[in-house]
Amino acid sequence: MKQIVVEKSTYLDSVTLMRVSKKASEAAGVTNAMVAMATDTNLALMAEVGFDASEVQDATANDLMIAIDAEDEAALESTLEMVRGELKGGASGGTEESRAPGSLESAVREYPEINLVLISVPGQFAAYEAMKALRSDKHVMIFSDNVSIEDERELKTVASRRGLLLMGPDCGTAIINGAGLGFANGVPVGNIGMVAASGTGAQEVSAILARNGLGMSQLIGTGGRDVSSAIGGVTTLMGLKALIDDPVTEIIVVVSKLPDEKVAKKILKAARGAGKPCIIYFAGQSESRRDDNLIFTRTLAETAVETATAAGGRISGSAQLGDTATDENLLELRCTLDPSRKYLRGLFSGGTLAQEAAFILGRSFDKIHTNLKLPGLVMLDDPGASSGHTIVDLGDDVFTRGRAHPMIDQSYRLTRLAKEASDPETAVILLDVVLGYGCNADPAGEIAGCLAGESGGNRKSPGGPIVIASICGTYQDPQGYDRQRQALSSVGVLVAETNAQACELARKALGGQADE
Amino acid sequence: MTLKATKASSLVLSTLDGRQRRGRVHSSYHRTVNVLCDDMTWLSLHPPDVPLHAYCVAIEGWNSSGDDDFLGAYVGESASVDHTRIMLGKDEARINLENTAIWQSRLDPVVGLEPAYLDRMGNILRGLAEGMPTESLFLGVMDGQSLPAGEPLELLILGKILQSVSQLHHSWISGGLDRTLEAIRRITGLGSGLTPSGDDFLTGFLGASYCFAHDDKFREAVFCNIASPLGRTSLPAFFMLKAALAGHYPEPLSDLLRSLGGGRIRAVKSAVDKLGGLGATSGHDMLAGTLAWFKAAGFSGVTHEANSC
Numbered sequence: 001m002k003q004i005v006v007e008k009s010t011y012l013d014s015v016t017l018m019r020v021s022k023k024a025s026e027a028a029g030v031t032n033a034m035v036a037m038a039t040d041t042n043l044a045l046m047a048e049v050g051f052d053a054s055e056v057q058d059a060t061a062n063d064l065m066i067a068i069d070a071e072d073e074a075a076l077e078s079t080l081e082m083v084r085g086e087l088k089g090g091a092s093g094g095t096e097e098s099r100a101p102g103s104l105e106s107a108v109r110e111y112p113e114i115n116l117v118l119i120s121v122p123g124q125f126a127a128y129e130a131m132k133a134l135r136s137d138k139h140v141m142i143f144s145d146n147v148s149i150e151d152e153r154e155l156k157t158v159a160s161r162r163g164l165l166l167m168g169p170d171c172g173t174a175i176i177n178g179a180g181l182g183f184a185n186g187v188p189v190g191n192i193g194m195v196a197a198s199g200t201g202a203q204e205v206s207a208i209l210a211r212n213g214l215g216m217s218q219l220i221g222t223g224g225r226d227v228s229s230a231i232g233g234v235t236t237l238m239g240l241k242a243l244i245d246d247p248v249t250e251i252i253v254v255v256s257k258l259p260d261e262k263v264a265k266k267i268l269k270a271a272r273g274a275g276k277p278c279i280i281y282f283a284g285q286s287e288s289r290r291d292d293n294l295i296f297t298r299t300l301a302e303t304a305v306e307t308a309t310a311a312g313g314r315i316s317g318s319a320q321l322g323d324t325a326t327d328e329n330l331l332e333l334r335c336t337l338d339p340s341r342k343y344l345r346g347l348f349s350g351g352t353l354a355q356e357a358a359f360i361l362g363r364s365f366d367k368i369h370t371n372l373k374l375p376g377l378v379m380l381d382d383p384g385a386s387s388g389h390t391i392v393d394l395g396d397d398v399f400t401r402g403r404a405h406p407m408i409d410q411s412y413r414l415t416r417l418a419k420e421a422s423d424p425e426t427a428v429i430l431l432d433v434v435l436g437y438g439c440n441a442d443p444a445g446e447i448a449g450c451l452a453g454e455s456g457g458n459r460k461s462p463g464g465p466i467v468i469a470s471i472c473g474t475y476q477d478p479q480g481y482d483r484q485r486q487a488l489s490s491v492g493v494l495v496a497e498t499n500a501q502a503c504e505l506a507r508k509a510l511g512g513q514a515d516e
Numbered sequence: 517m518t519l520k521a522t523k524a525s526s527l528v529l530s531t532l533d534g535r536q537r538r539g540r541v542h543s544s545y546h547r548t549v550n551v552l553c554d555d556m557t558w559l560s561l562h563p564p565d566v567p568l569h570a571y572c573v574a575i576e577g578w579n580s581s582g583d584d585d586f587l588g589a590y591v592g593e594s595a596s597v598d599h600t601r602i603m604l605g606k607d608e609a610r611i612n613l614e615n616t617a618i619w620q621s622r623l624d625p626v627v628g629l630e631p632a633y634l635d636r637m638g639n640i641l642r643g644l645a646e647g648m649p650t651e652s653l654f655l656g657v658m659d660g661q662s663l664p665a666g667e668p669l670e671l672l673i674l675g676k677i678l679q680s681v682s683q684l685h686h687s688w689i690s691g692g693l694d695r696t697l698e699a700i701r702r703i704t705g706l707g708s709g710l711t712p713s714g715d716d717f718l719t720g721f722l723g724a725s726y727c728f729a730h731d732d733k734f735r736e737a738v739f740c741n742i743a744s745p746l747g748r749t750s751l752p753a754f755f756m757l758k759a760a761l762a763g764h765y766p767e768p769l770s771d772l773l774r775s776l777g778g779g780r781i782r783a784v785k786s787a788v789d790k791l792g793g794l795g796a797t798s799g800h801d802m803l804a805g806t807l808a809w810f811k812a813a814g815f816s817g818v819t820h821e822a823n824s825c
Contacts, residue, residue: 009591011543011550011752012707012797021708034673037712037750041703045676061705061750062543107589128577128587131517135588135608154517158608 001074004046005069006038010064012087018128027082029075030068031138035083038065053135060240103506104129108136118181119168120144126169127151134158134166143182147229152223157296159272165238168223170200173436175206175219182221183226183407185419186476187435190215191295192311193249195239197227197256200350200434201281201300203472204499205255208304209437210474211481214313217249218242224351227259234268240267244274248324252278253303257352258374268294277310280301283355284374301498302358304442306355316497319502326494330505333466333494337509341427341465344506345420346391347413349406349443350472353432354393360503364512365389371396386420391430407439414450422453426465427508433484435473448491466509467493470502517587518610520607521602522564523574527764530816531557531670532613541593541604542751545710547578549589549730550602553597558755560610561586562600565599567794570621570759570767573602576610603779621764623723625730626777634728637776637784638810644788673707676774677714680706681808684721688812697741704741704757705749717754720769720805722760727773731814735761746757768794776806 001163010019017035024033028294032049032409036042038059046067047053059065070076088109101107104117117133119126124145133140134155142155157164166481167174174181178189185203187210194216196202202294206216220239227233236256237286243249252274254267259282271278271294279295281303289296295310297330308315344361350353355372361366361471362376369390371383394406394413406413420426433443440446469488475481488495539553544759548560550571560571563586578586596603602611635642680702687695700718707713722738725731739761749757759765765773772787789798 009543010712011591011750012546013546013548014711014798016546017708017710018796034708036708037705037710037753039712039749041702041704041706041748042673042674042708042712045673045706061748061754127517131608135590135605151517161606168815175650324785 001071001073001076002051002067003080004051004053004056005066005068005080006059007064007066007084007087008493009062010087011062012064016087020083022081024066024068024083025275026073027079029071030079031071032067032069033079033083034065034067036065037061037068038063048441051359059216080446094258104132104136108138115139115143115251116176118143123169124146127155130155130166130169131158134164135161137162138166139165139176140164140167141171141181142223143149143171144168144399145170149228150226152225153231156226160238165242166219166235167221167239170225171221172197173219175216177218180437181432183436184440185210185472186474186478187219188215188218188476190311191217191248191250192307193217193243193246193251194219194253194255195222195236195243196220196254197222197224197236197259198352199224200432201255201257201283201352201356203350203436204300204353204436205253205281205304205307207317207474207497208301209308209313210476212251212304212308212313212315214308214311217246220367221450221487224257227256227263227267229260229262231263232261233259236267237270240270240274244270244276244486250276250280250397251307253281253307254278255281255300255303255352256283257355258283276406277308279310284351284359298501299360299498300352301500304498326496326505327508329467329494330509334509337427337466338424338464341425342510343386343425344389344391344422344428344430344510345386345426345465346389346430346506347420348393348417348430348432349395349410349413350432350434351393351395353434353470353472355508356392356499357389357430357503360500361389361391361507364507371398384416392416407434407443409445410443414446417447417450421465421467428506429465429467430502430506431469431493432502433465433471433473433488435471435477435479435481435484437478439479440454441489442479442484444469444479444487448487448493451491451493467491468496468502468505468509469493470496470499472499517606518612519575519577519587520612521573521616523568523572523577523619524613525568525570525572525619525764527621527759527762528559528568528573529599529613529616529618532597537597539595539597540671541589541591541595544586544591544693546591548672549586549604551595551597551602552751553595557597558751559597559602560752561589562726567588567767568621569756570764571755572619573611573613573616590707608658618768621759621767621770622728623727623763623765623770625727626773628728629768629777633779634810635811636749637779638807640781640784641776641788641803641810644785645807677703677706677717680714681717684705685808687814688809689718695735695738697737700738701741701748705753707801709798710750711753711756711795711798712749713797713801715757716795716801717805717808718806719756719760719765720802721809722805723765723769723773723802724765724806724809724813726760728809766794766802768799769806770804772806780799 018175021035041063042054118141119129120143126144126147130140173183185207217449226235243252281297295306305315369378369387370381473481537553540550543550550558564574680699684699703714770792775783775787
């Protein structure tokens, strides 16, 4: 039996048409098949060989014609379905099971129900791909970095006009409707919503909450530059509004790197009208205070504590104050520390954690050298070489060109760790260990291996530097929180519950003035 | 987002002026977005590495590695075009045309070639074309054959093209313009492919005719023949034929025709190989059309009196 079907205004390149034509001709039970443009001459030819062209009288030369001659109706129908599937999916290879969409366009066509696109491509292509997704009316998360500020501004303008959320660029993490995106920790679902212009800041707060049984409704990442004057907090404000409108979200957390002053005011104005408790962490904030429904905090750990309180839960005492055993261990280590060792060396994989450390320790020590662009700190001439008290964000572009982020690939951090451990002036090494999906499979194990091995330098000899680390992660993370903790403890690393607490231990170890 | 057009055809850049044209995305497929303006201006947007042709605008920054589409352009999306930029949608995708390099799409006819020279070139071309997928088209003439029953549809189409090619061959030799036009009408829009094989074949035939025979009246007559009715073939193919009749050809075909005029065998071979890589079978079909003209022309100085159209 013969049938011609017309797909109106359908254009596919010749290579695809030929491929589909051939596949249809070879299908079981098919005698003859052709997929071609429905030109007059093609239709006339089909009529000549017995097809009923009158069935497709309305066809024009700009429509696609599928002509199938099959042994029976079943073969005809199945071949037609196959052809339509091939045309819908576009040019692709592989089996049905193994086939992945070859482009954003074909993904959108094959899975029209998708409403969010995660972009993780080299930076120079990220804006282009994001614009495609926005123009397909999809929300977007850009995991990629190295996107220009001009492109970010334009993308956010388009997103805002279309009522779409654009998270990023350089958006490390998000949790949307229970699905973790990017570097996401195993976090339960709950009633706390977060909007974060800070990837590891969001991870630190949500992980502390998760370890204490509290979960997230949504975690909306914005990318660190969203709170700059150039971008104006577009995504932060959209995310805040979404959380205000979300009936599941009862408590809102705003976590941000140091924001532009005007942007901060806009965020606070929106939060003030939320009608829900809003816990605000702007990095560098010098005091904790309350102002109506707004609760301002100075550290990420304090943010988690205040959030838990607002949610009717509580954070364990050790997370808030540290534990006695760790303090005693520190005292012991301090007694054996060589007096010629004077300096702190902070090697961070998380930018916000590095920033938090710089702010906390900057209150106790005069001069901290860093590659972070923050007021009151001394910029390192060469981020690859420490000088005096040093805190380095190893996730900075200068360290990640041609290499994965240190939360994935620790090779540079381990080299630097060995170098700092061998430096006779190093008194304290401060580390963050970030867990979660997409992160290094065993970061603590690698650090422990480095410290225990020859490359660990003076670490094993008496009087060597004190190593302090915090673990940003949950019991549900694939690396295993307890296993990571054990790996660090086994080589004498002091493990703190939070980054703030690790900083406090470092201050004590160095004899710095307590921050009142 | 503004992307830069690195190169555009002379036909496109000479058509666009200060007037703002309104239009729509007519079609979007693998590495191609076609824009049709209300005044029938046609533009094809491509990534930079696509072979140039009469309506091409090559765009820097179009990420085309394994990628079908261009900034999410969709069929029916609004477009506005002037000599400085092409804009799709609500100011979201902009292509800057300022300081765009011009690719000269119009081919200069070759004059003063001896029939013996063209005869030799035809033979060389024939030798180079042997073994190509559409070889049967190169063989040219199949007198009086009928469609073989029970053969695959592709073969039936091929047979049909061969019949019309045969008619074209004989009518060209005999100088019968009406019969030539009838053959061209039968070939237009025939075959599979986005630009059907018959149209690709005709483009090659017309290219050789334009380059070596310079018969303006004939081309005018052919244009009337395919333009009425306009819907004889797909719109991309229609515009390809329209450009061909005005002397604008895809770069690989232009290179072949120039090399045939230049007489350097190595250049001809290189051009044949390049043309063979164009599209699925488009390049081979154009090559077959070029060869068919060499065969049919016979180099006896045949020209045609154009009918009024």
